Amino acid sequence: MYGKYMKRTGLIFTLLVKQLRWKLFVWLFAITGINVLVASFYPSLYKDVASRLAASMTMENPAMIAMLGPGYETEAYLASPGPFFANEMLLFTAIAAAIMNILLVSQSTRGDEEAGRLEIVQARSVGKVAYTNAVMIIIFGANVLLSLLIGIGIGLLQIEGMDWQSTMLFGSVLGLTGLVFGAMTLVIAQLVESARSVTMFSLMVLILSYLIRAIGDVNYEWLSYASPLGWTVRTKVFADDDWLPVIVLSVLTVFFGLLALYLHAKRDIGSGYFTPRKGRSHASKLLLTPFGFHLWMQKTNIAAWTLAIFVLSWSMGFVMGDMESYWQDIELIEQFLAADMQAEMTEQFITLIIAIMTLIGTIPVAMTVLHLKGEEMRGFMENMFSRATSRHRVLANYVLLSIFVSLLMQTALAVGFWSGCVAVLEEPMTFLTTLKAAFVYLPAMWLFSGIAVWLYGWFPKLTPLVWLYLSYGFFVMYLGNLLDMPLWLRNISVFEHVAKIPLEEVKVFPLAIIVIIAFLFFLFGFYHFRKRDLFG
Amino acid sequence: MSILVVEHLTKKFGSFTALDGVNMELKEGEVYGFIGPNGAGKSTTIRILLGIIKATSGSAKIFGKDVWKDAVEIHKRVAYVPGDVHLWPNLTGGEVIDILLKMNGKYDKKKRDRFIELFDFDPTKKCRAYSKGNRQKVALIAAFASDADLFIFDEPTTGLDPLMETYFRQSVLEAKQEGKTVLFSSHILSEVEKLCDRVGIIRQGKIIETGSLDELRYITRSNFTVKTRETLSGLDELEGVYHIEEKDGEYSFQVDSEKIDAVIRHISQFGVVKLESSPPTLEDLFLRHYERVGKQEAGDA
Numbered sequence: 123m124y125g126k127y128m129k130r131t132g133l134i135f136t137l138l139v140k141q142l143r144w145k146l147f148v149w150l151f152a153i154t155g156i157n158v159l160v161a162s163f164y165p166s167l168y169k170d171v172a173s174r175l176a177a178s179m180t181m182e183n184p185a186m187i188a189m190l191g192p193g194y195e196t197e198a199y200l201a202s203p204g205p206f207f208a209n210e211m212l213l214f215t216a217i218a219a220a221i222m223n224i225l226l227v228s229q230s231t232r233g234d235e236e237a238g239r240l241e242i243v244q245a246r247s248v249g250k251v252a253y254t255n256a257v258m259i260i261i262f263g264a265n266v267l268l269s270l271l272i273g274i275g276i277g278l279l280q281i282e283g284m285d286w287q288s289t290m291l292f293g294s295v296l297g298l299t300g301l302v303f304g305a306m307t308l309v310i311a312q313l314v315e316s317a318r319s320v321t322m323f324s325l326m327v328l329i330l331s332y333l334i335r336a337i338g339d340v341n342y343e344w345l346s347y348a349s350p351l352g353w354t355v356r357t358k359v360f361a362d363d364d365w366l367p368v369i370v371l372s373v374l375t376v377f378f379g380l381l382a383l384y385l386h387a388k389r390d391i392g393s394g395y396f397t398p399r400k401g402r403s404h405a406s407k408l409l410l411t412p413f414g415f416h417l418w419m420q421k422t423n424i425a426a427w428t429l430a431i432f433v434l435s436w437s438m439g440f441v442m443g444d445m446e447s448y449w450q451d452i453e454l455i456e457q458f459l460a461a462d463m464q465a466e467m468t469e470q471f472i473t474l475i476i477a478i479m480t481l482i483g484t485i486p487v488a489m490t491v492l493h494l495k496g497e498e499m500r501g502f503m504e505n506m507f508s509r510a511t512s513r514h515r516v517l518a519n520y521v522l523l524s525i526f527v528s529l530l531m532q533t534a535l536a537v538g539f540w541s542g543c544v545a546v547l548e549e550p551m552t553f554l555t556t557l558k559a560a561f562v563y564l565p566a567m568w569l570f571s572g573i574a575v576w577l578y579g580w581f582p583k584l585t586p587l588v589w590l591y592l593s594y595g596f597f598v599m600y601l602g603n604l605l606d607m608p609l610w611l612r613n614i615s616v617f618e619h620v621a622k623i624p625l626e627e628v629k630v631f632p633l634a635i636i637v638i639i640a641f642l643f644f645l646f647g648f649y650h651f652r653k654r655d656l657f658g
Numbered sequence: 659m660s661i662l663v664v665e666h667l668t669k670k671f672g673s674f675t676a677l678d679g680v681n682m683e684l685k686e687g688e689v690y691g692f693i694g695p696n697g698a699g700k701s702t703t704i705r706i707l708l709g710i711i712k713a714t715s716g717s718a719k720i721f722g723k724d725v726w727k728d729a730v731e732i733h734k735r736v737a738y739v740p741g742d743v744h745l746w747p748n749l750t751g752g753e754v755i756d757i758l759l760k761m762n763g764k765y766d767k768k769k770r771d772r773f774i775e776l777f778d779f780d781p782t783k784k785c786r787a788y789s790k791g792n793r794q795k796v797a798l799i800a801a802f803a804s805d806a807d808l809f810i811f812d813e814p815t816t817g818l819d820p821l822m823e824t825y826f827r828q829s830v831l832e833a834k835q836e837g838k839t840v841l842f843s844s845h846i847l848s849e850v851e852k853l854c855d856r857v858g859i860i861r862q863g864k865i866i867e868t869g870s871l872d873e874l875r876y877i878t879r880s881n882f883t884v885k886t887r888e889t890l891s892g893l894d895e896l897e898g899v900y901h902i903e904e905k906d907g908e909y910s911f912q913v914d915s916e917k918i919d920a921v922i923r924h925i926s927q928f929g930v931v932k933l934e935s936s937p938p939t940l941e942d943l944f945l946r947h948y949e950r951v952g953k954q955e956a957g958d959a
């Protein structure tokens with residue numbers, strides 16, 4: 123009975139591994155590499171009690187909790203550098219693992235289905251859910267591998283206070299977070315029809331989980347248990363080593379996995395659970411303008427990202443209220459820090475939050491450009507370029523749209539963050555300053571759309587390098603100080619050249635240079651795009 | 659006047675030569691058939707003509723303009739239907755037709771509606787829900803309804819049912835009457851025969867024959883199947899008859915086109931019970947071509 127459904131899973135498994143092996147390799151290598159690399163710095167980081175005490179106080183700060191999850195007992199911090207490592211690396215690595223799973227699953231399920239690959243496979247003598255099943259096995263294998271690689275990799279460093287028990291737990295909770303989101307994506311893949319929507323919806327669930335956890339961790343702990351990421355940050359790894367979250371996440375994975383199989387067995391190939399409505403017989407005025415057309419095609423993406431950025435920024439603004447009361451609570455700090463130092467620390471958090479939100483907002487900016495690559499690969503552009511539409515014009519519209527998206531994201535950021543602050547703070551930053559702090563990043567965002575345009579125009583296979591560069595920017599911003607990275611290495615990231623308002627004054631010169639470089643990338647992109655063969 | 663001129667067109671994909679010195683010319687108002695087996699280079703040629711991919715060497719001009727440099731200018735007067743039609747899944751057929759038409763500027767709404775009706779097409783469905791034939795109809799309607807001077811079709815009828823195929827042919831002939839030029843590719847010789855004034859035959863990236871169908875007759879042979887009351891004899895002594903086979907008193911053989919008359923006269927002496935003839939297939943054409951080329955080379959040596 124079950125054999126009938128699963129038939130030939132093994133064969134499809136090998137087929138999929140062949141398709142995915144490079145991606146898998148790059149993801150696993152990158153995630154493991156960064157963790158092991160960062161861990162190797164820790165023995166030399168928090169050496170004496172004073173520095174550990176100071177750092178532990180930072181971790182108890184509500185903004186930090188909102189961003190990174192709950193902290194540890196002070197004794198735990200004093201005992202070993204492990205808790206610091208977990209605080210700083212666990213949640214963001216878990217998010218990276220979740221993104222890896224989301225992308226892999228949506229590509230090998232709906233992606234293959236859309237391209238018609240599933241149909242030719244399913245027409246052979248294979249079980250009805252064999253494909254989904256094979257995807258599950260791959261995802262399972264990938265995450266187990268991730269757990270082992272990270273657990274063993276960090277374990278081998280033999281850092282004091284980070285023994286095997288703990289490093290394996292650290293690896294396991296990462297792998298399981300990945301698995302939960304992989305299985306969840308598999309469920310979503312049964313419900314909506316295109317690979318893009320699957321990725322979109324799954325990323326939204328990820329952001330929502332993050333948000334629920336942030337609010338829960340700061341104010342209402344029970345809320346955190348409703349989010350998978352809430353469990354992820356509750357292992358007390360490197361201190362009490364609680365395996366309960368691992369068990370909870372496993373149960374959640376099994377639940378989503380079974381649900382996906384059930385839904386898959388019930389539906390037709392090519393369909394989702396939402397039936398399409400009858401549409402218009404004529405195109406609207408908006409659709410008939412080139413810009414309107416591209417805007418329309420990406421409207422769901424853009425709207426979803428705007429909303430996500432707004433909500434995230436709003437809740438970060440809201441956390442600033444807890445931060446103020448936090449300063450008041452801690453008399454110790456009152457004694458140590460002069461009032462203006464306090465204000466400066468608050469501002470430091472503000473700039474950090476705006477910078478991270480900007481990094482997230484840069485994703486849709488680059489994605490807007492790369493949408494064109496997807497369109498080309500799926501053969502849609504042939505319709506356009508065989509008509510009186512020039513390549514330059516289409517690309518120019520995409521650039522325009524991506525600039526529009528950058529404005530939208532930064533506006534959503536400013537409005538969200540400011541209104542969050544206003545709700546809880548007595549003396550919030552003015553809206554204008556907030557807007558300025560967000561808008562000063564615009565040239566940096568344009569650089570990303572410039573790089574995307576250039577890579578796409580020149581050699582579309584290399585477009586993932588945009589994400590590499592963005593991840594690098596995140597790495598520098600987040601860990602640059604901690605790891606004491608040399609200045610020239612930090613300066614590779616464009617975000618380092620942007621003034622951190624309200625902490626710093628706007629410097630026009632670096633911004634102008636960034637704009638010029640972005641412009642050059644656009645120019646190269648346009649030049650090469652005119653010269654290359656189109657795929658379709 | 660020549661609408662389209664292609665000279666020594668070569669396209670390499672890496673080290674693989676997909677097109678090897680293709681020459682082609684379309685006169686104004688003619689329907690040109692472009693035939694060849696799978697992978698011969700038909701689509702590659704057409705994609706170069708549309709400026710989607712760039713030729714490695716050689717020249718291609720439409721309306722006297724370079725197909726790569728002046729693509730946009732040229733496309734204002736060109737309508738194209740690809741072999742595989744890929745459409746935006748979240749738009750309706752009607753929306754896509756409008757958008758495609760609009761890309762070439764102003765368009766005639768009445769003409770659009772007329773072709774939607776002719777092809778019996780429902781424009782309100784989302785493209786993801788269309789069958790292959792219906793997707794092809796979207797491209798066909800958008801092509802025929804536009805005000806083009808050159809129509810380029812890449813195997814346009816593969817997904818159409820026989821009735822729609824008739825409408826397609828009708829629309830092509832209509833366009834021809836209006837003085838439009840048509841280039842269309844196919845594997846099927848009989849389809850091309852019904853529509854085209856001239857054909858070019860491509861194989862492995864080389865044009866091996868061009869000319870009007872009548873000109874090409876001399877390399878074509880028709881297939882015959884005959885049954886007679888009396889025993890059919892003397893067939894093998896006739897000139898221009900090949901590959902004679904007998905099965906249960908039924909004879910099948912091939913005849914050179916210019917010898918048909920003599921053969922029919924001969925057969926009719928025996929009291930014909932059944933006579934079927936079919937046009938040469940693409941394969942027959944190739945066989946004949948290579949037989950001829952082989953002989954010529956032997957003669958030259």
Ligand SMILES: Nc1ncnc2c1ncn2[C@@H]1O[C@H](COP(=O)(O)OP(=O)(O)OP(=O)(O)O)[C@@H](O)[C@H]1O
Binds near residue numbers: 674694700845
């Ligand atoms: N992008 C590409 N990269 C490498 N080879 C290609 C590419 N596009 C086409 N080819 C090769 O060029 C040759 C000609 O292909 P083309 O699509 O022009 O054939 P065709 O005559 O249209 O065939 P069909 O009747 O099957 O449509 C084929 O051998 C094909 O494999």
Ligand SMILES: [Mg+2]
Binds near residue numbers: 700701702741812
């Ligand atoms: Mg073809």
